Amino acid sequence: MQWKTENKDYDLEIFNEDIVDLRNFIESKENEGRKVRLLDSEDGDRRLSTFLKKDEASIVFIEDTWLELGNPKKFSTAPVLVTDNLDLVNDGNVTLIGPDISETRGSLPFAQILLLASDSLQDEAYTKLNSFQYELELKGYMIKAMPSSLLIWSRVSNDNARNGFSFEILGKTIINNYKSKFDIPFVEIIFITSSKEDVEQLKDLHYKVKRIVGAMTKMLEEMHFDCSSCEYLDVCGDVRQLSALRKKLIKKKQGGNS
Amino acid sequence: MRDTITIAMCGKGGVGKTTTAALMVKTLAERGDKKILAIDADPAIGLSYALGINVDKTVDDVRNNLIQKVKEKKIGDRDDTLRMLDYELFDVLVEQGKFSLLAIGRPEGEGCYCEVNTLLKDIIESLSSNFDVIIIDGEAGIEQINRRVMKIVDHLVLVSDTSSKGLNVAKVIKKVAHDNQVVDYKSTGLLLNRIRDEEEVNTIMKQQDIDLFGWIPEDELIREYDFSGKSYLDFPETSPIGKVVQDILDSFIINGGAAMSG
Numbered sequence A: 001m002q003w004k005t006e007n008k009d010y011d012l013e014i015f016n017e018d019i020v021d022l023r024n025f026i027e028s029k030e031n032e033g034r035k036v037r038l039l040d041s042e043d044g045d046r047r048l049s050t051f052l053k054k055d056e057a058s059i060v061f062i063e064d065t066w067l068e069l070g071n072p073k074k075f076s077t078a079p080v081l082v083t084d085n086l087d088l089v090n091d092g093n094v095t096l097i098g099p100d101i102s103e104t105r106g107s108l109p110f111a112q113i114l115l116l117a118s119d120s121l122q123d124e125a126y127t128k129l130n131s132f133q134y135e136l137e138l139k140g141y142m143i144k145a146m147p148s149s150l151l152i153w154s155r156v157s158n159d160n161a162r163n164g165f166s167f168e169i170l171g172k173t174i175i176n177n178y179k180s181k182f183d184i185p186f187v188e189i190i191f192i193t194s195s196k197e198d199v200e201q202l203k204d205l206h207y208k209v210k211r212i213v214g215a216m217t218k219m220l221e222e223m224h225f226d227c228s229s230c231e232y233l234d235v236c237g238d239v240r241q242l243s244a245l246r247k248k249l250i251k252k253k254q255g256g257n258s
Numbered sequence B: 001m002r003d004t005i006t007i008a009m010c011g012k013g014g015v016g017k018t019t020t021a022a023l024m025v026k027t028l029a030e031r032g033d034k035k036i037l038a039i040d041a042d043p044a045i046g047l048s049y050a051l052g053i054n055v056d057k058t059v060d061d062v063r064n065n066l067i068q069k070v071k072e073k074k075i076g077d078r079d080d081t082l083r084m085l086d087y088e089l090f091d092v093l094v095e096q097g098k099f100s101l102l103a104i105g106r107p108e109g110e111g112c113y114c115e116v117n118t119l120l121k122d123i124i125e126s127l128s129s130n131f132d133v134i135i136i137d138g139e140a141g142i143e144q145i146n147r148r149v150m151k152i153v154d155h156l157v158l159v160s161d162t163s164s165k166g167l168n169v170a171k172v173i174k175k176v177a178h179d180n181q182v183v184d185y186k187s188t189g190l191l192l193n194r195i196r197d198e199e200e201v202n203t204i205m206k207q208q209d210i211d212l213f214g215w216i217p218e219d220e221l222i223r224e225y226d227f228s229g230k231s232y233l234d235f236p237e238t239s240p241i242g243k244v245v246q247d248i249l250d251s252f253i254i255n256g257g258a259a260m261s262g
Helices: A016-031 A042-051 A124-134 A158-162 A169-184 A195-200 A203-222 A233-238 A240-258 B015-030 B046-050 B060-071 B078-092 B114-128 B166-177 B198-206 B218-229 B240-253
Strands: A036-038 A065-069 A080-083 A094-097 A106-108 A110-117 A141-146 A149-156 A185-190 B005-010 B034-040 B100-101 B134-139 B155-160 B188-197 B210-217
Touching: A016 A094, A016 A110, A042 A110, A065 A158, A080 A124, A106 B034, A106 B155, A110 A149, A110 A169, A110 A195, A124 A169, A124 A203, A124 B078, A141 B078, A149 A158, A149 B078, A169 A185, A169 B100, A195 B188, A203 A233, B005 B015, B005 B240, B015 B034, B015 B046, B015 B100, B015 B134, B015 B218, B015 B240, B034 B046, B046 B100, B060 B078, B060 B114, B060 B134, B078 B100, B078 B114, B155 B166, B166 B188, B188 B198, B188 B240, B198 B210, B210 B240
Parallel strands: A065 A106, A080 A110, A094 A185, B005 B134, B005 B155, B034 B100, B034 B134, B155 B188, B188 B210
Antiparallel strands: A036 A094, A065 A149, A110 A185, A141 A149
């Protein structure tokens, strides 16, 4: 079973419009005077391994925290947008809207958006793609998340901030992880720390992705297809891929039962 | 991984478990060299109150939320569920700088949600491993011991006043914990509270088959703190009970739990 363009079962275009909207959003923020940066430096590449693997405490306590991102009392979001249109994703790009870790301290609103492009993704992979971003093994970076709600909450330790930990390092680590785990050729990441208002402007995208993740999780977990009583009926109706996935799962189930 | 020491207060209601736990937290927090987790396992969340903390969310709220999601079939796979619980439990944790507090709330509720409770225990255990010392203020009576809530406790402090009821509950807890092997502990002993003098301690201990961790004289100041609802974090260090608590903690942390001779 696959979301394959080579077989042309259907194209993976659920998020294509959202990716375009996101590009426009970034441009509008730049026009509004926000600090928008593409983070790519030799220093960042060199420092990548410095923070890998934590063999110490997994918790960064508040008194050891330099910067908190996405506290539960504030809105945060961490959507993963997948496409099979390789032109839509700028591989390796780490974009930051707002201050970097060394430039501020305290608590910031937070959005972490991952764009993934591949022409050979498995259907089942999507829910895993969504939660894999939290499987980080980084020293001095604590991450707590609710994958099904797309909520993210993290803390950067004082030591990390002193040692040059940055969104470039965080972003490149996540990109490398996706490439090695799922063999995804195009991976891009966008961080937003500029303001509560900027992060909250992503609420529509947040709820759309959340509904799709919910619908797909339910489909893959439950395997009973009483659509009339399903709370995700609206998204399945609207999103062609979900509808097709459902039909395929039904077919597979019937085949399995025969 | 830290070598965490877990100290639990058990006993009849009203014998001074919460006061002792609060003073242990205060003493360790002032020493400042250990990461401390206070677990308020009393449904009345008395320890939180004694430490001047307003609790707006408990582990029970997290459990109920998860049970609701299970009922509505709104949860993903086990990894997602674990992450969700980890996130929510960390949100329940109140970080006060020198110590953190986790309020358990009501004990495991109605219905069979063993899986939920097991996940929660796993996550609390994993969270606990980030601390050097855990102080648990237990629920009154022996129920918590029976339910195996406190499975791994290094030092089980059986708090009692001089009443035969209080001493009997302490005896029963020790018996259940020991005979039924429901708690893996290194040491267990009595902490006698509201004592008139040493002679009274000697009289009581002659009739007990339990070690003595220490005894606390009657203290008007405790009565005053309880009455006015003052935080025990402000309790004077020089009080007699403060000294007893310091000695007990030293015996647990430095000497591994050697009891006083009874």
